Amino acid sequence: MVTFKDLSTPAKNTWCPGCGNFSILNAFKRAIVKLNLNPEKILIISGIGCHGKITDYINVNSIHVIHGRVLPVATGAKLANHELIVIGFAGDGDAYSIGLGHLPHAARRNIDILYIVHDNMVFGLTTGQATPTSPLGLKTRSTPFGVIENPLNPLALVIACGATFVARGYSGDINHLTWLIMEGLKHRGFAFIDVLQPCVTFYNTYQYFSKRVYRLEDVGWNPTNRLKAYKKTFEWGDKIPIGIFYKGREETLVERLPQLKEKPLIKHGLKTNISKILEKYL
Amino acid sequence: MLKEFYVIVGGPAGLGVMRTGYILAKTFMRHGYWVFGTNDYPSIIRGGHNSYLLRISRERIWSHRNLIDFVLALDKYSVLKYADKIRKNGRIIFDEKLDVDLKLEKKFLIKIPVSTILEKNRAEKIMTNSILMGSIMALTGADIDILLKVIKENFRKDIAEKNILVAKDGYNFTLNKYGKLYSIEKKSGSRKILVTGNEAIGLGAIASGMKFFSAYPMTPASPILHFLARHQYDGDIVVIQAENELAAINMIIGAAFAGVRAMTATSGGGFSLMTEALGLAAMTETPIVIVLAQRPGPSTGLPTYTSQGDLRFVLHASQGEFPRIVVAPGDINECFEKTVEIFNLTDKYQVPGIILIDKYLAESHMSVDMFKDEDIVIDRGEYISGEYFGESYSRHIFTETGISPRAIPSTKNAIVKTNSSEHDEYGYTSINPKIICKMIDKRFRKIRYMERENIVKYKIYGDGNILLIGWGSTKGPILEAQKILGEEGIDTTFLQIIYLSPFPSKEIHDMLTKYDVKIDIENNFTGQLAGLIMEKTGVKIDKLLLKYDGRPFNPMEIVEYVKEVSG
Numbered sequence: 001m002v003t004f005k006d007l008s009t010p011a012k013n014t015w016c017p018g019c020g021n022f023s024i025l026n027a028f029k030r031a032i033v034k035l036n037l038n039p040e041k042i043l044i045i046s047g048i049g050c051h052g053k054i055t056d057y058i059n060v061n062s063i064h065v066i067h068g069r070v071l072p073v074a075t076g077a078k079l080a081n082h083e084l085i086v087i088g089f090a091g092d093g094d095a096y097s098i099g100l101g102h103l104p105h106a107a108r109r110n111i112d113i114l115y116i117v118h119d120n121m122v123f124g125l126t127t128g129q130a131t132p133t134s135p136l137g138l139k140t141r142s143t144p145f146g147v148i149e150n151p152l153n154p155l156a157l158v159i160a161c162g163a164t165f166v167a168r169g170y171s172g173d174i175n176h177l178t179w180l181i182m183e184g185l186k187h188r189g190f191a192f193i194d195v196l197q198p199c200v201t202f203y204n205t206y207q208y209f210s211k212r213v214y215r216l217e218d219v220g221w222n223p224t225n226r227l228k229a230y231k232k233t234f235e236w237g238d239k240i241p242i243g244i245f246y247k248g249r250e251e252t253l254v255e256r257l258p259q260l261k262e263k264p265l266i267k268h269g270l271k272t273n274i275s276k277i278l279e280k281y282l
Numbered sequence: 283m284l285k286e287f288y289v290i291v292g293g294p295a296g297l298g299v300m301r302t303g304y305i306l307a308k309t310f311m312r313h314g315y316w317v318f319g320t321n322d323y324p325s326i327i328r329g330g331h332n333s334y335l336l337r338i339s340r341e342r343i344w345s346h347r348n349l350i351d352f353v354l355a356l357d358k359y360s361v362l363k364y365a366d367k368i369r370k371n372g373r374i375i376f377d378e379k380l381d382v383d384l385k386l387e388k389k390f391l392i393k394i395p396v397s398t399i400l401e402k403n404r405a406e407k408i409m410t411n412s413i414l415m416g417s418i419m420a421l422t423g424a425d426i427d428i429l430l431k432v433i434k435e436n437f438r439k440d441i442a443e444k445n446i447l448v449a450k451d452g453y454n455f456t457l458n459k460y461g462k463l464y465s466i467e468k469k470s471g472s473r474k475i476l477v478t479g480n481e482a483i484g485l486g487a488i489a490s491g492m493k494f495f496s497a498y499p500m501t502p503a504s505p506i507l508h509f510l511a512r513h514q515y516d517g518d519i520v521v522i523q524a525e526n527e528l529a530a531i532n533m534i535i536g537a538a539f540a541g542v543r544a545m546t547a548t549s550g551g552g553f554s555l556m557t558e559a560l561g562l563a564a565m566t567e568t569p570i571v572i573v574l575a576q577r578p579g580p581s582t583g584l585p586t587y588t589s590q591g592d593l594r595f596v597l598h599a600s601q602g603e604f605p606r607i608v609v610a611p612g613d614i615n616e617c618f619e620k621t622v623e624i625f626n627l628t629d630k631y632q633v634p635g636i637i638l639i640d641k642y643l644a645e646s647h648m649s650v651d652m653f654k655d656e657d658i659v660i661d662r663g664e665y666i667s668g669e670y671f672g673e674s675y676s677r678h679i680f681t682e683t684g685i686s687p688r689a690i691p692s693t694k695n696a697i698v699k700t701n702s703s704e705h706d707e708y709g710y711t712s713i714n715p716k717i718i719c720k721m722i723d724k725r726f727r728k729i730r731y732m733e734r735e736n737i738v739k740y741k742i743y744g745d746g747n748i749l750l751i752g753w754g755s756t757k758g759p760i761l762e763a764q765k766i767l768g769e770e771g772i773d774t775t776f777l778q779i780i781y782l783s784p785f786p787s788k789e790i791h792d793m794l795t796k797y798d799v800k801i802d803i804e805n806n807f808t809g810q811l812a813g814l815i816m817e818k819t820g821v822k823i824d825k826l827l828l829k830y831d832g833r834p835f836n837p838m839e840i841v842e843y844v845k846e847v848s849g
Contacts, residue, residue, distance in 0.1 A: 011710045043540070043691045048702075055699065056710050061691035063539055064701045064711070065532065066562050072529040076536025076544065077691070079520055080494055084540065084691055105525040259520055266541045266690070268518055270491030270662075274655045277485065277513050281475040282652075 004033050011056040020171035020197025021050060024118055025057055027174050028087075031181040032060075042085045045074045047094035050125045050199075051118035054089050068099025071106045074113045075253075081266040082112065082254045085185065092119040096132040096152055103154075107161035107190050112252040114184040114191040117154065120199040128202035140202070155233035158192045159226060159246055165191035166229065166246040170213045171198070172206060176242065183244060189252050196242070209240065216243030223247045284422060284464050286339040288349045290364055291411070293356025296328040302354060302411040303334025304647060305436055306418070308476050309429045310338045311649045314469030317476065318758075319647040320346045320834070325501070325585040331359055340469075344613065345758030346646075348836045352421070354414040358382055365390075373463070375417045375456075377410065392417060392460055399451040405444045412445040416452030423465035426453045473652045479617045479643035479755075482653070483547075483573055484509040486621025488517040489655040492571070493542035496522040496533040498552060501585045502641040503575040506547040527552035531559040531572065538568045539700065541690035543625055547573035550592050551582070557599040560634055564604035566700040567678065567686065567725070569628035569635070571621075576640040578832050587832030588641035590754055590805040593814070596636050597783055603722075605729045607635040608783040612741075612757030614648045620780065622658055623737060630663035631728045632688060638782070640805065642834040643755035664688060670696035676707040680720060684727030732784045739781040740790065746773030748848055749797035751823065753779045753811050756803050756835055763840035772848060779811065791819035799848060801825040803840060 007029045015021045032042065042060040046052040048067035055062035061084075065073045070088040078086045090099060095117045106115065122140060123129040129142035133154065137146040159166050165187040169177040177195065184191035196213070198206040216223070216232075221243060223229060229246035254260050259268075291302045300321055307319040315338045323332040335346050350368045355361040355376040365374060365384050376382075378393035399413050400406070412433060419426045426449070433449060434442045477485070484506050487495070497507045511521045524530035527548055534544035548556065553574050563570045574596060578589035596608050609624050611617040621637060628635035664687040666675075675696035679686045686707075689696040699709030704721060706712040712721075744764050752760050757778050764774050777793060779786075794800060794815070802812040802823045809826040816822050827843045829835055 009710070039697060040694060041692055045536070053711065055701070059697055061698045062700070062709070063536075063566060064703060065535075066558055066702050069528060069532040069559065069562075072524065072532035073536035073539075075522075075529075076494065076496065076533035076538075077540040078536075079522065079533075080537035080540035080542040080544070081690075081692060101525060102529055105529070257520055259515065259518060265493045265520055265537075266692070268493060270493075270543070270660045271658075272488050272491060272518050272655075274485055274489045274517070274653065276516050277488065278475055278653060281477050281481070282473065 002033055002036060002039060004029055006039065007032060007059050009057055009059045013057060014053060015050060016201050018200040019050070020120060020195070020199070021054065021118060023171035023174045023177060024116065024195055024197065025054055027177040027181055028116070029058065030178045031185060034178070035182055035185060037085060037185070041083065042087070043077055044087045044089065045070050045077070046089040047091065047099065048125070049091035049094050049123065051089050051091040051094070068094050069102070070094065070099065071102040071115065075106060075109070075111050078111055078113055079254065079265065081264045082260060083264050086113040088113060088115045090115065090117050091124070092117060092121060092131045092133045093123045096154055100132070103158060104161040107158045107163040107192070109253045110162065110164055110189045110250055112188055112190070112254055114181070114187070114193070116181070117194045118197055119154070119194050120197045120203060121205070122199050122203040124199050124202055138203070153233055154194050155245060156230055159230045159233065163192045164189035164248045164250050165244070167193045167244045168242045169193050169195040170209055170242045171195055172210050173213065173242065176215060180244070187247065189250060212238060212240045213242050214239055216241050216245070284466050286337070286341070287351045288347065289336040289338065289352045289354065289418065290350050291334045291336070291354045291356070292360030292364060293332060294329045295323065295326045295332050297356045298408060298411045299332040299334050299356065301436070302415060303336055305429070305432050306415060307336055307647050308432045309424070311474055311476050312428050312432070313424060313466060314471050315339060316341065316343050317647070317649045318343050318346055320642065321645060323586050331363070344761040345834070345837060347762065348838065352418055354411070354418060356410060356414070371463070373421055375414050392421065392456060394452060394455060399448050399455070403444060403447045403451065405448045409445050409448050412449040413452035416449035417456040420453045420456035421460065421463045423462040425468055426450065428468070474649045475652055476647050476649050477614060478505065478645055478647050479611070479614055479639050480505040480575070480645065481509050482614045482617035483621045483637060483639070484513070485653060486618040487545050487571070487625070488513065488519060489658050490622045490625035491543050491660050492519060492545050492625065494520050494534060494537040494544040495546065496524045496530045497547045498524050498527045498530050500549045500552045502577055502644045503547040503549050503552070503573060505645065506573060527555040528559065531556040531570070534570050535559060535563050535566070535568050538570050539566065539690070543629070545571040545573065547575065549575050549577050550579050550595065553592070553596070553599070561600035561602055561604065562702050563634040564600070564606065564725070565702055567632040568700070569632050571624055571628055571635045571637065573637045573639065575644040576638065578830070584832040586641070588755070588805060588834050589830065589832065590640055590756070590810070591807070593638065593753070593782060593806070593810040596638055597814070604725060605631070605633050605732070606783055607631070607633060607732070608638055609635070609781055610638045610754040610779070611643070612754055612778050612780065613643070614650050616780070617643065618653050626661040627732070627735065629665070630661060630685070631732055632663070632685060633728065638754065640755050666693055666696070669694035677709045678705060678721065679707045680724050683731050684724045729784055737781070739786040741778045741780065743776040743778065744768070744774055746775050747797070748772070748774045748799045748801065748844060749794070750774050750776045750801050750803060750844070751779070751811065751815070752776070752803045753782065756805060759835035759837045759840055760803055762837035763844065766837060766841050767844055772844065774844065782814065785814065785818045787818040790815065791821060794819060794821040799825070801827055801844065801847065803827045803835070805829050805834065
């Protein structure tokens with residue numbers, strides 16, 4: 001049985017007190033404990049930004065990569081050993097700005113990983129600049145007169161690209177977030193969770209979100225209809241839904257590779273006979 | 283008896299110029315000849331002018347020569363372009379309906395009633411090449427059945443049947459109207475294969491136990507993607523066409539970290555996008571292999587031509603300092619052998635490795651003796667498989683050699699953590715100045731051991747007073763030039779440098795100081811190898827033969843230069 005303590009590391013946590021990242025970290029650990037997953041079979045990957053330090057704080061296999069490249073590293077690792085449980089963590093700058101190019105492809109490939117985006121709508125580690133999810137008019141150090149670009153709707157994007165598990169969490173509701181992560185971990189296919197979180201230093205949205213978010217399960221939302229889910233992602237104002245917008249079961253990338261049917265790539269023999277191939281070049 | 287002859291196929295893109303060259307190369311190889319085929323084409327899918335130059339010899343050959351005996355012209359432009367370049371006893375084979383007014387003697391012209399043959403067989407215009415191939419079989423006195431068999435193997439069944447019919451008609455027509463000029467016979471010899479440098483690298487990768495390949499298409503490296511995709515089941519590998527080069531290299535880093543051998547392939551532009559992740563592989567000590575098939579830059583440059591302009595780039599690419607392996611195979615055999623070797627070296631030293639080739643080597647066909655895979659030893663280095671039996675596993679533990687025994691995620695009793703940020707032995711982020719220095723020292727300590735590796739880092743050919751120095755694909759033309767010079771009484775030594783990093787400084791230094799006349803030969807503007815030699819050995823090479831028009835060296839260019847400077 002894995003315990004919460006087993007998942008701790010000696011690394012000193014350097015996030016700001018009150019940071020939404022703590023909730024994501026704790027919800028993730030709780031989900032691992034509740035599902036009793038073997039840490040040796042888990043691989044987490046983080047990008048660059050405050051969120052990226054999360055790999056230092058969880059005692060499972062990990063690789064902290066370069067800015068924006070969580071998804072391709074996760075995809076390669078999953079294809080190499082699909083018995084691993086692969087989770088990618090990224091910030092909104094990492095996932096939606098520099099690394100956005102990979103998101104539609106991870107979704108349409110339906111690679112069987114969980115992708116958790118710490119979406120605080122601002123760059124934290126580079127000391128407060130706007131990101132693609134910063135609201136219009138937000139004044140940051142890079143937008144002293146207010147953001148002049150419209151924010152991205154990441155949930156609509158990934159639904160449009162074919163993701164098979166699309167959810168939104170809120171760091172202020174850790175029980176709900178734990179449940180979402182558990183559902184995401186259980187899902188077969190590309191699972192995406194955008195987590196709304198305050199940046200206590202550069203953009204504290206705690207009050208704003210706490211007043212507005214509501215759970216989709218509480219209103220009996222049926223997450224099986226892709227088009228309805230797409231429409232639902234545009235609900236953003238006085239009321240902001242959190243929960244599973246869409247969930248479906250489709251063939252995963254691994255399932256489409258006959259080479260991987262019997263065993264993961266890592267368990268294939270290294271010695272490969274090329275004589276059959278050479279015959280074609282005689 | 284044809285001891286050595288040259289064929290050029292010319293025509294607009296889309297009419298099968300490359301395929302024709304390839305089929306002829308295979309056909310003559312199966313007559314027991316050594317063949318070398320190289321193409322010249324612009325970045326155009328339809329139209330323009332493509333050519334495939336084929337050299338066919340009873341002796342081992344290393345490169346093309348700019349000589350022409352037979353022309354298979356698929357359009358008027360090709361007839362006019364090559365007409366005055368053919369050697370005596372050469373022939374131009376073309377459609378009689380092409381309206382060309384040549385000042386050549388009639389005997390040079392082989393006019394074929396292409397439309398009659400096509401109509402008779404209800405064949406399409408695109409099959410013209412098969413008619414001309416039949417014709418050259420007749421003129422050279424080759425075995426038409428060998429051609430027909432190669433055609434059969436290279437086309438879909440119904441298409442092959444039509445092509446065979448028209449090829450036979452082309453053969454018979456030529457035999458009746460013009461007769462045999464030669465009578466070549468089939469000689470049996472060693473079992474040979476006809477492959478390109480790209481294919482040889484693909485074969486080497488599969489034979490090395492590479493399991494995962496991801497790439498984004500880019501000329502001239504795309505054929506590696508095509509080759510591996512085609513053979514993914516037989517080769518027992520997974521191939522993913524990535525959304526871009528950033529994804530390609532990061533995918534192979536993920537796969538390699540998870541424990542499989544992984545590779546990507548690209549050209550300079552794509553490699554530019556990969557440079558940041560190259561550093562990630564270095565920092566996390568994850569072994570990956572990158573094939574870089576060079577073309578002229580900067581920027582888009584000349585997509586379909588050749589260059590050696592990226593040597594300095596690969597040696598220094600990515601921010602910061604770290605050890606890397608850079609190997610430059612010079613011929614098709616080395617493409618295979620060095621791929622196998624670099625997979626072992628990158629695994630053993632847990633560093634990124636780059637195979638540096640260029641368009642000329644990547645896309646030229648050469649007949650070589652059958653590759654052998656039974657003797658290949660796969661050495662994964664200090665690799666912990668299954669279970670870790672120590673106290674507490676640390677991925678980046680400090681060791682004498684700098685190599686930390688490698689466990690992978692899923693190893694029992696091990697948590698494997700690594701990090702793009704500078705880190706401690708366990709992979710946790712660290713800004714401690716002592717740990718920073720120790721970690722950098724550890725990574726660089728590996729170079730000392732790499733340098734002692736018992737591998738062929740350079741080769742020496744011939745023995746003369748003049749030293750020719752080169753790397754990569756110039757090997758072929760240099761060896762040809764060396765032979766021609768030798769026949770004229772000018773003896774040369776050729777030093778081919780294969781490993782550019784780690785660089786065999788001492789051996790190269792000792793070698794260079796023995797020669798008064800030293801000539802550096804490269805396909806670039808600045809003489810990058812000469813600069814590297816200066817940096818590593820302190821020896822200045824003052825004679826540089828540089829070519830940067832996108833074309834490979836014609837051996838005669840080297841011959842002329844050597845004669846000039848040796849005066």
